[in-house]
Amino acid sequence: MTNKLQDSPFIKVLDNLGFQPEVAGGFAGEWLGSGKEQRVVSPVDGETLGTVTNITPAEFDTILGRCHKAWLGWRLVPAPKRGEVVKALGDELRKNKDALARLVTLEMGKTLRESLGEVQEMIDICDFAVGLSRQLYGLTMPSERRQHRLQEQWHPLGVVGVISAFNFPAAVWSWNTALALVCGDTVLWKPSSKTPLTAIACTKLAEKVLRQFGFDPAICSLAIGRGSDIGDLINTDPRVALVSYTGSVPGGRHVGRLVQERFGKLILELGGNNAIIVSDHADLDIALQAVYFGAIGTSGQRCTSTRRVIVHEALYETFVARLLELYRRTRIGSPLEEATLMGPLVDAAAVTTFQEAIQNVQHQGGKLLHGGESLPNAGGCYVTPCLAEVTSDLPMLQEETFAPLLYLMKYRTFAEAIAIQNGVPQGLSSAIITHDLVEAEVFLSAAGSDCGIANVNTGTSGAEIGGAFGGEKETGGGRESGSDAWKAYMRRQTSALNFSGRSELAQGIFLEI
Ligand code: UN1
Numbered sequence: 001m002t003n004k005l006q007d008s009p010f011i012k013v014l015d016n017l018g019f020q021p022e023v024a025g026g027f028a029g030e031w032l033g034s035g036k037e038q039r040v041v042s043p044v045d046g047e048t049l050g051t052v053t054n055i056t057p058a059e060f061d062t063i064l065g066r067c068h069k070a071w072l073g074w075r076l077v078p079a080p081k082r083g084e085v086v087k088a089l090g091d092e093l094r095k096n097k098d099a100l101a102r103l104v105t106l107e108m109g110k111t112l113r114e115s116l117g118e119v120q121e122m123i124d125i126c127d128f129a130v131g132l133s134r135q136l137y138g139l140t141m142p143s144e145r146r147q148h149r150l151q152e153q154w155h156p157l158g159v160v161g162v163i164s165a166f167n168f169p170a171a172v173w174s175w176n177t178a179l180a181l182v183c184g185d186t187v188l189w190k191p192s193s194k195t196p197l198t199a200i201a202c203t204k205l206a207e208k209v210l211r212q213f214g215f216d217p218a219i220c221s222l223a224i225g226r227g228s229d230i231g232d233l234i235n236t237d238p239r240v241a242l243v244s245y246t247g248s249v250p251g252g253r254h255v256g257r258l259v260q261e262r263f264g265k266l267i268l269e270l271g272g273n274n275a276i277i278v279s280d281h282a283d284l285d286i287a288l289q290a291v292y293f294g295a296i297g298t299s300g301q302r303c304t305s306t307r308r309v310i311v312h313e314a315l316y317e318t319f320v321a322r323l324l325e326l327y328r329r330t331r332i333g334s335p336l337e338e339a340t341l342m343g344p345l346v347d348a349a350a351v352t353t354f355q356e357a358i359q360n361v362q363h364q365g366g367k368l369l370h371g372g373e374s375l376p377n378a379g380g381c382y383v384t385p386c387l388a389e390v391t392s393d394l395p396m397l398q399e400e401t402f403a404p405l406l407y408l409m410k411y412r413t414f415a416e417a418i419a420i421q422n423g424v425p426q427g428l429s430s431a432i433i434t435h436d437l438v439e440a441e442v443f444l445s446a447a448g449s450d451c452g453i454a455n456v457n458t459g460t461s462g463a464e465i466g467g468a469f470g471g472e473k474e475t476g477g478g479r480e481s482g483s484d485a486w487k488a489y490m491r492r493q494t495s496a497l498n499f500s501g502r503s504e505l506a507q508g509i510f511l512e513i
Contacts, residue, residue, distance in 0.1 A: 013099050013102045013103050013106065014050070014103070014197070014201075016096065016099035017096060017099050017100065017103065017201045017204060017205070018204055018208075019200060019201070019204055020050075021049065021050030021051065021197075022050060022051045022052075023050065023051075023052055023053070023197075023200055024052075024053050024055075025038075025052045025053055025054050025055055025196055025200070025222070025223075025224030025225065026055035026059050026060075026063050026222060026223055026224060027063070027200075027203050027207065027217075027218075027220075027221055027222040028062065028063040028064075028065075028066035028067055028070075028217075028218040028221040028222075029066055029070075029216060029217050029218040029221075032055065032059050032062070032063075033052070033053035033054060033055045033059065033224070034053060034055075034056060034059065035053060035054035035055050035056040035059070035225060036053070036054045037051055037052070037053050037054075038051065038052045038053070038054055038193065038196065038224075039051050040052060040107065040196060040197055041347075042106050042107065042109075042380075043108065043109040043343075043344040043345065043346050043347055043380055043381045044105070044106055044109055044334055044335060044336065044343070044344060044380050045334075045379050045380050046379025046380060047379070049106060049107060049197055050197055052196040052197065052200070052224060054224055054225040054226070054230075055223055055224060055225050055230065057229060057230075057233060060223055060225070060230055060233050061233075063188065063218075063221050063222075063223050064159065064188060064221075064223075064233075064234075064237060064239055064240070065239075066216075066218040066221065067159050067186050067187070067188045067218050067219075067221040068158070068159050068186070068239045069216075069218070070186045070215075070216040070218040070219045070221075071156070071158055071159055071184075071185065071186040071219075073215075073216060074156070074184060074185075074186055074215070074216070074219050075155075075156035075184040075185075077184070077215075079133045079134070079136055079182055079183075079184065080133050080134050082133055082181055082182050082184060083129065083130045083131075083132070083133025083134065083182050084130075084213070085181060085209060085210065085213050085215065086126050086129045086130050086133065086178050086181050086182055087126065087127075087130045088209045088212065088213070089126055089177075089178070089181075089205065089206060089209045090122075090123050090126030090127055090130070090178075092205045092208065092209055093119060093122050093123050093126065093174075093205065094123055096201075096205060097116065097119045097120070097123070098116075099201075100115075100119050100170060100198070100201055100202070100205075101115035101116045101118065101119045102115070102336070103197060103198050103201055104118055104119070104169055104170055104195075104198050105335045105336055105343070106336075107169065107194075107195050107197050107198050108166050108167065108169055108194065108195050108198075108346050109299065109335055109343045109344040109345065109346055109380070109381070110167075110298045110299070110301075110335060110343055111335040111340055111341070111342070111343050112335060112336055112337075112338075113338075114297065114298055114335075115335075117462075118168060118170055118171045119170065119171075121171045121174070121175075121465055122170060122171050122174035122178075124464075124465045124466075125171075125174050125175050125178045125179070125465045125481060125482075126174065126178045128178070128465055128466065128481075128482055129178035129179055129181070129182045130182070132179070132182050132486055133182040136154050136182070136183065136486065136490065137154075138151060138152040138153045138154050138492075139151070139152050140152075143496065144506060144507075145496075145498070145500070145504050145506060146500055146504065147498070147499050147500035147501075148496055148497065148498050148499070148500065148504070149496070149497040149499070150494070150495070150496050150497075151494070151495050151497070152492055152493060152494045152495070153492075153493045153495070154183075154487070154490040154491070154492055154493075155184070155490060155491050155492075155493055156183055156184025156185050156490060156491075157183065157184075157185050157241040157242055157265070157489055157490055157491050158185060158186075158239070158240070158241030158242070159185065159186050159187070159188055159239055159240050159241055159242075160176060160180040160185045160186070160187050160188070160240075160241065160242045160243075160244060160489060161188050161189075161190070161234040161235075161240040161242070161243045161244070162176045162177070162180075162187055162188070162189045162190070162244050163190045163227070163231055163234060163243065163244070163245045163246065163247065163255065164189070164190075164191050164192060164199075164246050165192050165246045165247050165303075166192035166194035166195045166301075166346050167298060167301045167302060167303070167346070167402075168246075168302075169191060169192065169194075169195035169198040169199065170198050170199075170201075170202050172246050172269075173187075173189055173191070173199065173202055174202070175465065175469070175480045175481045176244045176267075176480060176489075177189075177206070177220060179480070179481075179485065179486045179489050180489050181219070181220075182486075183486055183489040183490045184490075185241070185242070185489055185490075186218070186219045186220070186221070187219070187220050187221065188221045188222075188223055188234065188240065189203070189220070189221065189222050189223065190223050190224070190225070190227070190230050190231055190234055191222075191224060193224070193225075193226060193227075194346055194347065196224045199222060199224065200222065200224075203220055203221075203222040206219075206220035207220065227251070231255070232258065235254075235255050235258035235259050235264075236258050236261075236262065238262055238264070240264060241264065241265060242264065242265040242266070242267065242488065242489060243255060243259045243264060243265070243266055243267070244266075244267040244269075244478070244480065245266070245267070245268055245269070245270075245476075246269040246270075246303075247269075247270065248270065248271055249270045249271045249400075249425075249426070249474045249476075251270070252268045252270040252474075252476050255268070256268060256476075265488065266478065267470070267476075267478035267479070267480055267488055268475075268476025268477060268478045269303065269469070269470055269471075269475070269476060269478050269480065270303075270426075270471075270474060270475050270476040271303060271400040271426050271428070271474060271475060272303040272304055272305070272307075272400060272426050272428030272429055272460075272471060272475060273307050273308065273397075273398070273399070273400045273424040273425070273426040273428075274294070274304055274305065274306055274307055274308070274428055274429040274430060274431075274451070274460035274461075275306070275307070275308035275309065275310055275420070275421045275424075275430055275431075275460070276290055276291055276294065276306055276308075276309050276310070276430075276431045276432070276433060276459060276460060277310045277311075277411070277417045277418075277421055277430075277431070277432040277433070277434075277443070278291070278309060278310070278311040278312060278315070278319060278433050279312055279414070279417075279432060279433060279434035279436060279439055280312035280314045280315055281434045281435045281436035281439060282312075282315070282433040282434050282435070283433065283435060283457070284315065284318070284319065284322065286433055286457055286458075287319065287433040288319070288322055288323060288326060289459075290306070290431060290433060290457075290458060290459030290460075291306055291309050291323060291406070291459065292323065292326050292327075293459060293461070293462075294306025294431075294459035294460050294461050295307075295385065295404060295406040296330060296341060296342045296385045296404050297461055297462075298461075299342050299343060299344065299345050299383075299385075299403070299404050300385070300401075300402070300403045300404030300405060300406075301345065301346060301350075301402050301403065302461050303428055303429075303475075304428060304429045304453070304460050304461035304462070304463060305402075305404075305460070305461055306406065306431075306459060306460045306461065307400065307401070307405070307406065307407060308397065308406075308407045308409070308420075308421075308424075309406060309407070309408050309409070310392075310409055310410075310411050310417050310420050310421060311408065311409070311410055311411070312410075312411060312412075312417075313410045313411065313412055316410050320369070320387075320389070320408060323387065323408075324369060324370055324387065327370045327371060327385055327387055328370065330342055330384070330385055332375065332377075332382055332383075332384065332385075333377065333382070334377075334380075342385060342404065343380075343382075344377075344380040344381040344382045344383075345381045345382075345383060345403060346381065347381055348381055350381060350402065350403060351374050351381050351383055353401065353402070353403060354372070354383055354386070354401065354403035354404075354405060355372065355374065355383075357396065357399075357401040357403065357405055358372040358386055358388070358405065360396055361388050361390065361394065361396050361405075361407075362388075364394050364395055364396055365390075365391070365394065366388045366389065366390040366394055366396070366407070367388065367389040367390070368386065368387075368388055369387040369388065369389055369408070370384070370385070370386065370387040371383070371384035371385045371386035371387060371404070372384060372386040372405075383403070383404070385404035385405075385406070386403075386404060386405045386406065387406050387408060388405065388406070388407055388408065389407075389408050389409070390407045390408065390409050391409060392409050392411075392420045392423070394407070397424065398424055398425060400426060414439060414442070418442070418443070418447075418448060418449070421449060422449065422450045425473055425474040426471065426473055426474045426475050427450050427451045427452060427471045427472035427473035427474070427475050428451055428452055428453060428460075428470070428471030428472075428475040429451055429452070429453040429454075429455070429460040429461065429463070429471065430443075430449040430451040430453065430454050430455070430460060431454070431455040431456070431457075431458065431459050431460050432449075432454075432455075432456055432457075433456075433457055434456070434457070435457075440456045440457075443456065444456065450472055450473070451471055451472060451475075452468075452469075452470045452471035452472055452475065452479070453467075453469070453471065463481075464482070465481045465482050466481075466482040466483070467481065467482050467483055468480070468481060468482055468483035468484070468485045469481040469482070469485070470485075
């Protein structure tokens with residue numbers, strides 16, 4: 001470790017969060033990890049942030065064993081008491097909001113203001129879950145039999161395996177964990193190998209809170225390692241009752257097959273290919289804001305990022321000219337600086353994928369209007385955001401490129417716009433910018449957007465935690481976060497209770513004995 005590194009701001013960030021930069025990547029009541037050492041490099045400036053030791057398969061077995069054992073006790077704690085723990089976790093996140101956000105920025109490169117937003121989402125879901133801890137309602141139903149009662153209850157499920165991606169390295173864990181904890185589940189987290197330090201920081205905070213309450217800290221366990229070994233151990237082990245996977249479509253296909261094979265439960269949050277329709281009844285300022293933030297926010301690395309804009313031909317030229325102006329002025333640079341709008345991509349491989357996609361688009365007949373260069377800023381992975389003019393039959397439009405690459409296309413009729421919007425295999429998020437009430441209603445109707453999220457006059461990204469988050473088709477169909485997404489984290493039990501003092505079968509069946 002160089003002196004420069006010891007003096008650097010990220011060491012102070014790590015100190016604030018209570019850990020050193022050389023750390024073990026496994027936790028289940030104690031920290032362990034004796035597998036491969038992994039150097040964590042910041043996309044901000046190419047500097048080493050720390051070294052994490054991955055866990056071995058044998059250590060995984062210990063961790064999962066402890067996490068499962070912790071569940072046997074945790075499931076019996078009354079849900080409102082579990083809510084108190086989540087409340088304290090939310091308070092701990094409030095206290096550490098700045099430090100954790102800085103760590104997120106240093107480790108994966110999103111701007112500090114977006115990282116602060118990410119930690120805010122974590123605080124929000126904790127607040128939501130605290131309320132939920134008193135509202136895990138089951139229904140009672142009128143029985144068809146006399147003096148019988150029919151009811152359902154929701155019971156804790158078991159260990160929830162959370163496999164998360166680099167782009168929301170802290171929030172995805174919290175959406176799953178806050179709900180899982182109040183539902184009486186324990187959590188085993190395998191974060192992206194690109195963001196282990198953020199995962200260690202979050203787990204440290206959870207450990208602190210659980211210890212304060214005298215609960216087994218293995219309730220929030222951690223298993224850092226490669227997807228192909230540690231991830232698959234999670235997918236195949238029947239002790240993991242639910243696997244919540246956020247990642248690519250091919251990754252989801254793999255996870256889905258393994259978990260389904262053993263009839264485990266699944267939440268899949270896979271790719272998006274999100275479009276905004278800009279109608280001829282749109283407020284252009286709203287449209288520009290929605291499209292610009294949707295496309296360059298998190299350097300185009302959200303699953304909700306805007307990838308396609310479908311613009312009415314009547315205002316296409318004006319819209320594109322104004323968007324181009326914004327693209328030219330994009331302030332690209334260190335995500336730690338207040339003025340920066342777009343930070344780096346997560347790593348060099350992401351830069352290559354971005355540039356290859358742009359080449360492909362051009363080969364297929366797309367016209368490059370702006371961007372696509374890689375910038376040599378201080379060892380980081382910086383690029384200029386790309387705008388490409390295309391027709392709606394361009395094959396690349398079917399694919400999600402996880403980068404700031406935005407496709408612009410024209411439409412003539414509203415039906416055509418909806419068909420283009422729905423004409424991709426993914427179905428996460430969508431939006432329309434219009435002041436025409438009928439268009440907005442059609443967009444939200446059964447014949448409108450086929451996505452899990454459909455917004456009017458606001459963009460595709462930045463969903464609030466209060467709604468259920470997730471999408472259809474190749475996006476995987478899972479829902480997490482708000483609304484009744486908690487039900488996926490519990491098992492439903494239906495009971496018939498007979499207090500009639502005699503025996504009566506349902507469906508009017510009579511049996512003489
Ligand atoms: C993701 O990119 O994995 O809606 C999730 C948003 C955020 C969540 C994104 N609240 O953009």
